[in-house]
Amino acid sequence: MSHYAFTLAGARLVALGSGALHWPDRRLLCVSDLHLGKSERTARRGGGTLPPYETIDTLARLDRDLALTQATTVVCLGDSFDDTEAAHALDDKTRAWIARLQAGRRWVWIEGNHDPGPVDMGGSHLNALPAPPLTFRHIARTGASGEVSGHYHPKARISAGGRTVTRRAFLLDSDRLILPAYGTYTGGLHSSDAALTGLMRPEALAILTGETPRPIPMPR
Amino acid sequence: MSDAPLPDASSDPLLPQALSGWFAQRGWQMHPHQRDMLARAADPALLLIAPTGGGKTLAGFLPTLAELSDGRHKGLHTLYISPLKALAADIRRNLSTPIEEAGLPIRVEDRTGDTPSSRKKRQRADPPHILLTTPESLALLTSYEDAPRIFAGLQRVVIDEIHALAESKRGDQLFLALSRLQALCPDLRRVGLSATVEDPASVARLLARHPDPCEILTADPGPDPDIRMLQVEAPPPWSGGGAAYAIPEVLAQIRQHRTTLVFHNTRAQAEIFFHNLWLANEEGLPIGIHHGSLDRTQRERVERAMAHGRLRAVVCTGSLDLGIDWGDVDLVIQIGAPKNVKRLVQRIGRANHRYNAPSKALLVPANRFEVVECEAALEAVQDHDLDGEPRGPGPLDVLCQHILIRACAGPFDAGTLYHEVITAGPYAALSRDSFDACLAFCATGGYALRVYDQWQRLQQRPDGDWQLRDPRAAQLIRMNIGTIIDHDLLKVRLKSTHGRPLGEIEEGFAASLSPGDTFLIGGRIVRYEGLRETTVEVTRNAARKPKVATFAGTKFATSTQLSQRILRLLQQESWPNLPAHTAEWLTLQRAVSRLPEPGRLLIETFHHDGREHLVAYGFAGRNAQQTLGLLLTKRMEEMGLAPLGFVATDYATLIWGLEATPDPAPLFDLARLREGLDQWLTTNAVMKRTFRDSAQIAGLIQRNTPQARKTGRQATFSSDILYDTLAKYDPDHLLLRITRTEAMRGLIDFARLEDLAARTAGRIDHVALSRVSPFAAPLFLEMGRIPIDGAGRDRLEEEETRRLMEKAGLSPPS
Structure with a gap:
């Protein structure tokens, strides 16, 4: 299986090549920044009619990761919906799909800046989820430890054989893990951005997503 | 002007009194084509083909001046469309001379993206008699609710440099806007002004309202140009486009002429050449630079200095291909192979605006292969053999x-x-x-x-x-109106200073840089340090040569006609017309390997620098050679040859990888290559680039928004994601069909690969060499290498991550 295993605050975790985080000991799968309903929101605001397939593409990938990990708890780390209206506007098929994924599982929606209020979908809505030794929340807090967060959509570059590629990346140090965005229509912030270099310790790693997730010293 | 006795212009029945008086006062007579334009002023569509300096623009305007001379027309009468903003302003100045001196009651104004909005508003409320504008500004005007009122009374539209517009989407947009105007003003008459083209009838068909006829008037083309290769003492280098070796001779020519235009094919090459020219310019001749990525104020400064005769030379790109009347240019120097004979002839026309005097031009090949190409181009110019590919239907x-x-x-x-x-x-x-x-x-x-x-x-x-x-x-x-796609530009700044930015580079180019790479910008060499938000940080670097060429400007493909001439030239027994160094190089290639032939395909294979290499000399032009590279590497990947990348030029494709190809012939079964084409098309980078442009033009992606970019970079995502999503869930979507069509005839140029297949019909000459051949050597120095994402690349990436972790003292988990 394509994964990268590491520990954070004593918890043994696995980064998947898809950008999801697996915590096998708790049978927990965590994904961040799904931004479901992005194309609907863009059109609503007059920004053009983007291909309306990002929600089914994102859910299809989540479906695969759940089948792969057999997780019984799912934590969506905030910005799961592009905004609360987008959450309400999801069609019946999509709702049924989400309901099917939720069946028999504990499902936690962490609130993000895009989706601060509760949505009318199964699962519990939390500001943050303490799961000692870890805490799951949307935006990282300075001084926290054992923290798993999202929000920044981190990405990192690597040059090999005369070519530079950019990939979505997990950022990891001894205090925290920042997840890459999982949603199909999401961009990224380079790990060298001040917002991220200020947050991560100097010895932080960037775990590049892709066929095979690979760690590199976090590019600054 | 000829010395023949002047007919009495004042008696010309086609001209109103005031205008014939003005002609007479100046001692001028109308050119025959100007008179023809007046005589046919009532035609619904009229195309004039005339060389530069033939009074072409005045010919276009004479009927307008005549019709407006009695002062009875209210509102807009004539729209003048030019591809360049600067040209619109220049024509306004030129037109004001006859209007003022002949005392005509005519108001002329220009309107472009640079016109202040207060004036634009006034122009909508109270349009001038003659409005000078660009295709984009015209499209914008037609988008207003009050367009019928703005254009009420419009009689004529004059399209300048129509040959240039006809080759691009700007032209397609313009002709659509004309269909709109014609609906608003049914009596609208259309006039096109064109430089020499290979197929005037095709331009006429674009100009006229379909299916109206369109008369073509041809002015006297004047004498043949005086064109030759610049004699240079030093031999040209094996590769590259800098032509630095010719600096002393180019400077000598600049010294001997009043004003010289030094044309380059790309902005990057113009930058490098200007840099080198300036270093060698000991006597401080006033020389300027002009190209599309320079700041507008800087370009205008150069244009003004040029118009006032204060510059002895301008190093430039296609940005000076068109129109502006430079007055005293008496020499055109083309650096680098012209790629296309028609464009060369049009460029030569920039020298000497005096009608009936030959234009003077010099070609400077930038490398050894371009010597051959320049020689072929010279022969084509002498034979009046212009090239051109027919354009497909409107996109x-x-x-x-x-x-x-x-x-x-x-x-x-x-x-x-x-x-x-x-x-x-x-x-x-x-x-x-x-x-x-x-x-x-x-x-x-x-x-x-x-x-x-x-x-x-x-x-x-x-x-x-x-x-x-x-x-x-x-x-x-x-x-978001317009069809010119400016790719996202990032400012380049010296690290640790907050002064003026050095310039801008494309985001895609920035993304390809690694810390330590050096490149040239604004005439100086800098070292890439990193990216801070939307600014590229660099430090000064004393290196003599930049490691990476700035990716900018268009890379034209050498035309089919010119490529065929080159192949024929290579078949000669010896090459007395070519400089000795180049003739010797060809002789060596013939001895070590063989020379490519028109009806055969030459393939070389060899091991070099730890990698296996394959070169295919298809002479199909840069785009088709690039497509060949993509198709071949795909087949090689399937065959487990672990290709790592390739680079394409106008005449060859060089592929490198981890495994050798013992028998390349089966690779070149174009029928098989074609089978995989559709599937291959959906995943390659060329398609994604084409998609990005088309998606912007069609309005799927909006680059300009009122709340532009305040949200930061994680809010935007790449158009590649949209492309991948569409390809996966909606493969028959209109935009994907558009992308496929565009790519096939543009960057992919599959038609030329099919020509190649038909031409060579399986006659493949495989030469297995023990080392790099004379023809292959320059390919190693080519820029624009394209990587292949496959097994080979994955192996290298794996090694690199391991190396980085070890260097940082971090051990990957077992």
Whole structure:
């Protein structure tokens, strides 16, 4: 299986090549920044009619990761919906799909800046989820430890054989893990951005997503 | 001017009194083609082919001046469209001379993206008699609700440099705008002014309202140009486009002439050459630089200095290919192979604006191969053998934009708009189905999954007309009018200073840089340090040569005709016309390997620097050679040869990888290559780049928004993601069909590969060498290498991550 295993605050975790985080000991799968309903929101605001397939593409990938990990708890780390209206506007098929994924599982929606209020979908809505030794929340807090967060959509570059590629990346140090965005229509912030270099310790790693997730010293 | 006795211009029945008086006062007589234009002023469409300096623009305007001379016309009479903003301003100055001196009651104004908005507003309320503008500004004007009032009374439209517009989407947009104007003003007459082209009839078909006829008038082309290769003492280098070796001779020519234009094919090459020219310019001759990525104020400064005769030379690119009357240019120097004979002839025409005097031009090949190409081009110019590829039907992304622009102006009936559109030359053969598909795309996105009924852009009213759902959308559509795609630019700044930026580079180029790479910008060499938000940070670097060429400017493909001439030239027994160094190089290639032949395909293979290499000399032009590279590497990947990348030039493709190819012949079965083409097409980078441009033109992606970019970079995501999503869930979507068509005839140029297949018909000469051949050596120095994402690349990436972790003292977990 394509994964990268590491520990954070004593918890043994696995980064998947898809950008999801697996915590096998708790049978927990965590994904961040799904931004479901992005194309609907863009059109609503007059920004053009983007291909309306990002929600089914994102859910299809989540479906695969759940089948792969057999997780019984799912934590969506905030910005799961592009905004609360987008959450309400999801069609019946999509709702049924989400309901099917939720069946028999504990499902936690962490609130993000895009989706601060509760949505009318199964699962519990939390500001943050303490799961000692870890805490799951949307935006990282300075001084926290054992923290798993999202929000920044981190990405990192690597040059090999005369070519530079950019990939979505997990950022990891001894205090925290920042997840890459999982949603199909999401961009990224380079790990060298001040917002991220200020947050991560100097010895932080960037775990590049892709066929095979690979760690590199976090590019600054 | 000829010395023949002047006929009495004042008696010319075609000219009003005031104008013939003005001609007489100046001692001028009308050129025959100017008189013809006046005589045929009532024609619905008229195309004039005339060399530069032949009084072409005045010929276009004479009927307008004549018709306006009695002061009775109210409102707009003539629209003048030029591809360059600067040209519009220049023509305004030139027209004011006869108007003022002949005392004509005519108001002339220009309107471009640079015109202040207060003046634009006034022009809409009270249009001048003659409005000088660009295709984009015209499209914008037609988008206003009051367009019928603005254009009321319009009689004539004059399209300058129509040959340049006819080759691009800007022309397609213009001809669509004309169909709109013609609907508003049914009596509108059209005039096109063109430089020498290989197929005037095709330009005439674009100009006229389909199916109107269009008369073609041809002015005396003047004497043949005086054109030759610049004699240079030092031999040219094996590769590259800098032509630094010719600096002393170029400087000597500049010294001997009043004003010299030094043309380059790319901005990067112009930058490098200017840098080197300046270093060698000990006597401080006033020399300027002019190209598209320079700041507007800087370009205008150069243009002004040039017009006042204060510059001895201008190093430039295609930005000076067109129109502006430079007055005293007496020499054109073309650095680098011209790639296309027609463009070369048009460039030569920039020298000497005196009618009936030969233009003087010098060619400077930048490397050894270009010596051969320049020689072939010289022969083609002497034979008047102009090249050109016919353009296909009007692209649908431009039509989508046109429909949105039409919607901004108010509700419309689909059938009426369709019949308007097919009067535009490029769209004459457009089917109603294709039109409806474009309309559906504009309305709902045209997806197989119907989800935008609530938020559609255009909606149908109860009476059947289409209109914008939200009238506020018009602002966004107007902000994004145009077919020239500027890729995202990032500012380049010296690290640790907060001074003026050095310039701008494309985001894609920035993304390809690694810390330590050096490149040239604004005439100096800098070292890439890193990216800070949207600024590229660099430090000064003392290196003599930049490691990476700035990716900018267009890379033209050498035309089919010129490529064939080159192949024929290579077949000669010896090459007395070529400089000795180049003749020796060809002789060596013939001895070590063989020379490519017109009816055969030469393949070389060899091991070099730890990698296996394969070179295919297809002479199919850069784009087709690049496509060949993509197709071949795909086959090689399937065969487990672990290709790592390739580079393509106009005449060859060089592929490198981890495994050798013992028998390359089976690779070149074009029928098999073609089978995999469609599937291959969907995943390659060329398609994604083409998609990005078309998606912007068609209005799927809006680059300019009122709340532009305040949200930061994680809010935007790459158009590649949209492309991948569409390809996966909606493979028959209109935009993917547009992308495929565009790519096939543009960057992919599959037609030329098919020509190659037909020409060589399986006659492959494989030469296995123990080392790099004389022809292959320059390919190693080529820029623009394209990587292959496959097993080979994965092996290297694995090694690199391991190395980085070890270097940082971190051990990967077992």
